[in-house]
Amino acid sequence: MPRVSKQEPEVSKEPKQFTHKVAKQLKDYTDNIDTDKIKEHSTKLAKGVKDTSVVVGKNVAHGSVVIGKGVIQGSKIVGNGVKEGTIMLGKGTVAAAHGVKTGVEKSIDGVKHFFHYSAEKLHLKKPDLHPIDDLEEEISPYLPTELAKRWYMKNVKLKPQKGKGQLVLKWNRVFCWYEDPFISKIMLPIDDFFVCDKKKKSILNMFFVKQHQFGTITGEEGSGKTMFLHWINWELETHHPELMPCYIDGTKNVSEKNMIKQLMFPFLNIYQKTVSRPFEEISGxxxxxxxxxxxxxxxxxxxxxxxxNLGDKALDIIGYLEKAGVKMQCIVAGQKDQLRSSIVGKGLTDSLKFSLDGLDHNLATEMIQKRITAVGGEGIYPFDAQKIGIICKQANGNPLYILKKAKEKVIQLSIDHREELIAQQQNIEKQKEEEKLRKFKEGKEKKRQEKEKLRQQIEEERKKHLEEIERKRIEEEEKYAAMLENEDARLDKIDELIGTVIDNKKSEEKEDKSELKKHDAVVEEAIGNIPEEKTADEILENDDALAADLKQVFEETEKANKDHHTKSSHKKKKGKK
Structure with missing residues (x-):
């Protein structure tokens, strides 16, 4: 394999020259920097930043104050706007409800027209439209218009105003009432205006639970007998179909046909009441x-x-009901002498015996208060307990006469003391606003106190928590320190024990040495001195004769070994040959 020569790569000189050039320029630049000028410039810059921060802070604070004032003013405007909006909303609701009522009235007129037209074209009997009017009067308190009206009169109060001229025509507006609260008619819904003591209600309830057959309600004219019967009818209708109530209006002479009509009405629908009218063709x-x-x-x-006022034939109808096996309960209302002349309930036990002798002071106050509140008034104003007591005494507790005398009283007050009453109303309105503001502030302060109390509780709990943590930390430290002390004491004890063991060991060793020395002394006394141990060389050096004898023995032994070796070698050679 040929050998490969390793050559070093050539390094360009240009990057090194460039680096040296840049370093030289940086050095020249840094040498020419005036540090004093930089320091002076930095000081001026820091001062400028500080001055700017102060100005900006002042402007921000001023802007925050302006914004806060704007928010408060805006909140007041919004609050007033919401208040006015609520009033306008209430008025709009009432207007819408009036529109609904108008629509209902138009619908009823349309139904009446349809019945008339249908009867004329189909040559039917002329429809009796009085039940539709009665139905409208019956359901009117529950129409949206009446519900909105009652809500509006309760929540949106009229402002006291002087009115035009010197004469007082709308006397109820002097007291900031929307309507006359003392009209002598049954106000609906009847449960909102009916007043009665609890004892009578309890006896009446027991009458129906035990299913007694007969009871009477007596009293003079205007004592509330008719309203009592209407209230019982309204109350029992809520328990349908457990029982079926039927109100019979006997204020006018009742014929046989009229009696049949009134007895059938609770079971008929609107078409049967107005068009088909089966009560006209049915017998008793x-x-x-x-x-x-x-x-x-x-x-x-x-x-x-x-x-x-029930005729003989009308009374016979009741007899037909008894013959048919209808389970009946009957309550009659009238003056005592009138009820004596009636044969209804003759021979039956009177299980009620209600005598409406007049309202006491509390019930009269309750009746007036309910009526005044219903038309937008406040409590029993302009009356007080004394004035109501006088009126109640003058009317002998008769509800009808109480309403008449109360109306006469307030009309006379509105004429004779209009300015004073308006001033009183304005003062009452002012007091209401102040009371409302006071309650608002109290509520706000209460919330603030509750928040502060909650904050203090949280702070106390936090402090207790920190104290508990610190207490546990100190306990842990003390516990750890005690543990270390115990450990140190244990180690000290161990050291002490070790020292004792070492000391004992040393004392034992000393005792052993002393015993050994004593033993050596005893042996020496017994056998004399024991020669010291010497090596073979030391012995031979000191004893020449012994050394010569040993040398001679060694030489003879070596010679014998050589002879023996020679003989054995000759034997081995002979054996090989």
């Missing part, structure tokens, strides 16, 4: 079978107002 006996089929074994509750 057939009615008994019809109602028995509808209610079965469930109670059929008759609520008869002014039963003395």
């Amino acid at each position: 006996e057939e009615l008994g079978v019809y109602i028995k089929k509808k209610v079965g074994d469930k109670p059929f509750v008759l609520l008869i107002d002014q039963p003395q």
